Amino acid sequence: MSVSPMVLLLSSLAPTASQAQDAPRPNVVIIFCDDLGYGDLGCYGNPTIATPNLDRMAAEGQRWTQFYVGASVCTPSRAALMTGRLPVRSGLCSGERRVLFPDSAGGIPASEITLAEALRDLGYDTGMVGKWHLGHLPPYLPTSNGFDSYFGIPYSNDMDRLPSAPEGRAAITKPRVEYFNVPLLRGTEVVERPADQRTITRRYTDEAVRFIDEHKGGNPFFLYLAHSMPHVPLFRSDEYEGVSRRGLYGDVIEEIDGSVGRVLDAIREGGISEETVVFFTSDNGPWLVFGRQGGTAGLLRNGKGSTWEGGMREPFLAWWPGTIPAGGMVRDLGATMDLYVTSILLAGGTPPGDRAIDGVDLRPAFFGAGPSPRDSMLYYRGTELYAARLGPYKAHFITEEAYGRDTNREAHDPPVLYHLEHDPSERFDVSAEHPGVIADIRALVDAHRETVEPVPNQLETRIGGE
Amino acid sequence: MSVSPMVLLLSSLAPTASQAQDAPRPNVVIIFCDDLGYGDLGCYGNPTIATPNLDRMAAEGQRWTQFYVGASVCTPSRAALMTGRLPVRSGLCSGERRVLFPDSAGGIPASEITLAEALRDLGYDTGMVGKWHLGHLPPYLPTSNGFDSYFGIPYSNDMDRLPSAPEGRAAITKPRVEYFNVPLLRGTEVVERPADQRTITRRYTDEAVRFIDEHKGGNPFFLYLAHSMPHVPLFRSDEYEGVSRRGLYGDVIEEIDGSVGRVLDAIREGGISEETVVFFTSDNGPWLVFGRQGGTAGLLRNGKGSTWEGGMREPFLAWWPGTIPAGGMVRDLGATMDLYVTSILLAGGTPPGDRAIDGVDLRPAFFGAGPSPRDSMLYYRGTELYAARLGPYKAHFITEEAYGRDTNREAHDPPVLYHLEHDPSERFDVSAEHPGVIADIRALVDAHRETVEPVPNQLETRIGGE
Structure with a gap:
């Protein structure tokens, strides 16, 4: 996997x-x-x-x-x-x-x-x-x-x-x-x-x-x-x-x-x-x-x-x-x-x-x-990877409300883990039951990170700005 | 209505x-x-x-x-x-x-x-x-x-x-x-x-x-x-x-x-x-x-x-x-x-x-x-009427969690009102905006109640009981 x-x-x-x-x-x-x-x-x-x-x-x-x-x-x-x-x-x-x-x-x-x-x-x-x-x-x-x-x-x-x-x-x-x-x-x-x-x-x-x-x-x-x-x-x-x-x-x-x-x-x-x-x-x-x-x-x-x-x-x-x-x-x-x-x-x-x-x-x-040959998905928010899916399992390393003043950002180690196919509404954390899955997802993320190269950010520069 | x-x-x-x-x-x-x-x-x-x-x-x-x-x-x-x-x-x-x-x-x-x-x-x-x-x-x-x-x-x-x-x-x-x-x-x-x-x-x-x-x-x-x-x-x-x-x-x-x-x-x-x-x-x-x-x-x-x-x-x-x-x-x-x-x-x-x-x-x-000629629905829990729908509007007179020790039962007057066709997930109370709708629903409920006659309860009697 x-x-x-x-x-x-x-x-x-x-x-x-x-x-x-x-x-x-x-x-x-x-x-x-x-x-x-x-x-x-x-x-x-x-x-x-x-x-x-x-x-x-x-x-x-x-x-x-x-x-x-x-x-x-x-x-x-x-x-x-x-x-x-x-x-x-x-x-x-x-x-x-x-x-x-x-x-x-x-x-x-x-x-x-x-x-x-x-x-x-x-x-x-x-x-x-x-x-x-x-x-x-x-x-x-x-x-x-x-x-x-x-x-x-x-x-x-x-x-x-x-x-x-x-x-x-x-x-x-x-x-x-x-x-x-x-x-x-x-x-x-x-x-x-x-x-x-x-x-x-x-x-x-x-x-x-x-x-x-x-x-x-x-x-x-x-x-x-x-x-x-x-x-x-x-x-x-x-x-x-x-x-x-x-x-x-x-x-x-x-x-x-x-x-x-x-x-x-x-x-x-x-x-x-x-x-x-x-x-x-x-x-x-x-x-x-x-x-x-x-x-x-x-x-x-x-x-x-x-x-x-x-x-x-x-x-x-x-x-x-x-x-x-x-x-x-x-x-x-x-x-x-x-x-x-x-x-x-x-x-x-x-x-x-x-x-x-x-x-x-x-x-x-x-x-x-x-x-479909796809069996994984990476979930970024901005430039940070918040979650990753491998097979049916999705690990949330960071969770955060979409909008609002207090977005209740929270980092998770171990990540919160859901079986998306059994639990499509992401209600039941199964991280304690599947340490091996979490290890596989960490390996997926590590391999992905090695392919990411630094690039100029296109969203922070403003007209007339520095 | x-x-x-x-x-x-x-x-x-x-x-x-x-x-x-x-x-x-x-x-x-x-x-x-x-x-x-x-x-x-x-x-x-x-x-x-x-x-x-x-x-x-x-x-x-x-x-x-x-x-x-x-x-x-x-x-x-x-x-x-x-x-x-x-x-x-x-x-x-x-x-x-x-x-x-x-x-x-x-x-x-x-x-x-x-x-x-x-x-x-x-x-x-x-x-x-x-x-x-x-x-x-x-x-x-x-x-x-x-x-x-x-x-x-x-x-x-x-x-x-x-x-x-x-x-x-x-x-x-x-x-x-x-x-x-x-x-x-x-x-x-x-x-x-x-x-x-x-x-x-x-x-x-x-x-x-x-x-x-x-x-x-x-x-x-x-x-x-x-x-x-x-x-x-x-x-x-x-x-x-x-x-x-x-x-x-x-x-x-x-x-x-x-x-x-x-x-x-x-x-x-x-x-x-x-x-x-x-x-x-x-x-x-x-x-x-x-x-x-x-x-x-x-x-x-x-x-x-x-x-x-x-x-x-x-x-x-x-x-x-x-x-x-x-x-x-x-x-x-x-x-x-x-x-x-x-x-x-x-x-x-x-x-x-x-x-x-x-x-x-x-x-x-x-x-x-x-x-369909149906334009209303009555929502009973047990023998109590909790909610009623007329057209797209549903009024909750009582709300309560389905199960649990504390079901947080709450009576509402005026009732909580939802427009079910605009708001199928029942998120946005519009009771303040539609007093006329609430009056119509109350009339529907009153008319219904007049048709309900007392009958023996079939669920409370037990074998060998009184």
Whole structure:
């Protein structure tokens, strides 16, 4: 059981000959939400949010139940998806400022090879629509990092608050578009400011559908559609006002569900279903401190900002008619970093060999040909490793509340240990019963630490600062 | 919004003419589990319990997300299902002894008209397999209450503990068949004691399949299959040992899932799918005090024994190929008492007109023809009404922990108020914002109380007692 991520990686990069030969080079579409909880979709047990399009996507494809993101907040999680690496390797994480802000001077380093760059080098057309949050200064924007085109907001929709906004939380819980001076970019140009967030999900969808229509039949394409929602402040278009039994939050999710329906319809009607793989997930768990305006992690503990399962385990759907078997549930482990590796392999390439990559090849699991090669997960908060999972066991070396003045940070030696598959809500510490498991997890962590090199922190530098 | 359950009932008993004419008289199968939680099935979001047969049943039928039982513990919940009435009307509930025990002298009164009696009077053949728990003395057994045949245990599988069993909880968490002197009955005869619980789910299934095979093509039939599991002590047959990623509890659920698959296969292979309606649910929520040997209520609060949602909201699947539309999710309200009313109506009868009935006619919702007529729910603990729901709002007049020495019972005036559809986990009290809603709920409760007549308590009398 004592294996390092690098060992995992090497073994997982050897698909069988038949897999490599049979698979076409598909278009790749990644639909990424913001702060969506594990329990927010109908097909994940939500009682009052109707998600018929996502439920259908699940029924036609795969629904995963142990799928992870690279961090429990926005910037580092997106860095993990785009680089295939834990954010500690790119410098896009910090314990102080946990994400990039409008006054941040940093962003994704030029040395990183983004998924868009890797796929473009393999002949793909690349487009991004939505929230980026890996740096808003010119060198960091999507069009400087592998995307042919970009339409979206560069950071979170609750930033750039204007003096007209009420103090404190009221600006978020009773939001108006004009409170948040967030820019909407096309390429590198600001085309609207503040972005009209009421229509932003619809307009993202329009852009995504147009991209698909324009690119079908040409080169293979990579489309990254990163919704700004359901991150607070919540907005939805008139068409979705009051549609959900779940209130405003439900309306917002149901608009995203409608968006997924439009994207899949564009793929179906474009006749490219069998040559397009679509992944759906989110950057991190629900922002619980926002109460009814935040989502739910279902049976998982805690949410966004924490290294409990509710912060880093997400709904994940994979759809590729004719290749990914319909109606499957996958209870193996997966992570957004694996989408980096897997997408590059599907495109006929090889993940970068000159650096540590934390993703593994999920093709066996997608194709129904075998188990996922992932059997571990590392849970960072900022630059500190708080917890690690090996097989079904998760050890918490540090626990801490997600937010608040007193976050009750606590270090544990021995670590608190949960059997996540028997105890998905992390209720029953079994550390006393399994010293050998703890030793294995410590070895995993030690092996991982040896692969981490010091890099400049991208989140602490400020515009005009030192 | 101020409507009484009786008003609901009268309006709901008027199906459209076309519904009444078109529907055949179906066979009725009710599969009832014991202590299954809202979050325990794959199709309700469980990450590590595999329930492919139940997931398929949901995909071929309907999955409900706001379906209630009549009480949060065994005996009164089963009384509600069998009589269509809240257990306070039949005397099968108490605040002291919350269920019937082996020394109990009481049981279901002869004056009650059970669902089996009602359907037998309509020409149905009736059979019961499994756990009864409405009285084990002769007048109370299933064959004295409308069932032509019976095979099962008369009360809970953790009762009748023998001296050989270890003290306290160890008998349950590390159970052996011989610790529990529970009898297995055929008709009214004890055929095995202690019942071999290791094979009990398989043998129940064998009986149910045999019943279906023997009755197909004859009179319409009513089969009530009430599993003893997953009530602790947990047992499963050799075939299911170690099959689940969720451990012992998962094995037990996966054996029940396999049982559902066998029952539906018997119906399919018998060629009676289109004339058989199958309902699947459980008596109450998960028994959380048993930790990893108990289930999960998913995102719902608390579990068995409490009047929080986790105690009384259950997974509910309805399956009737050709009549119940496939793949539907129903977010309307329903309850086990409605199965009483609806089954009688489907059989061409009329629910008893000489007494208060708390069920409503769910045919419109089953047929996809309209909303469920239910818009309220009453939450009793013993003979006391703790909470009431009207539309999306639930008022807690009393809250109390499910179990324990200090259950922290608290009365609330005004009641604590939750919007269950916006806040399914019952986190945010909105009583201050909605005095009108509270007034409506008080009126609902007052109207209900006027319909409740004093009856002898069936749970407090003991064999040989006064």
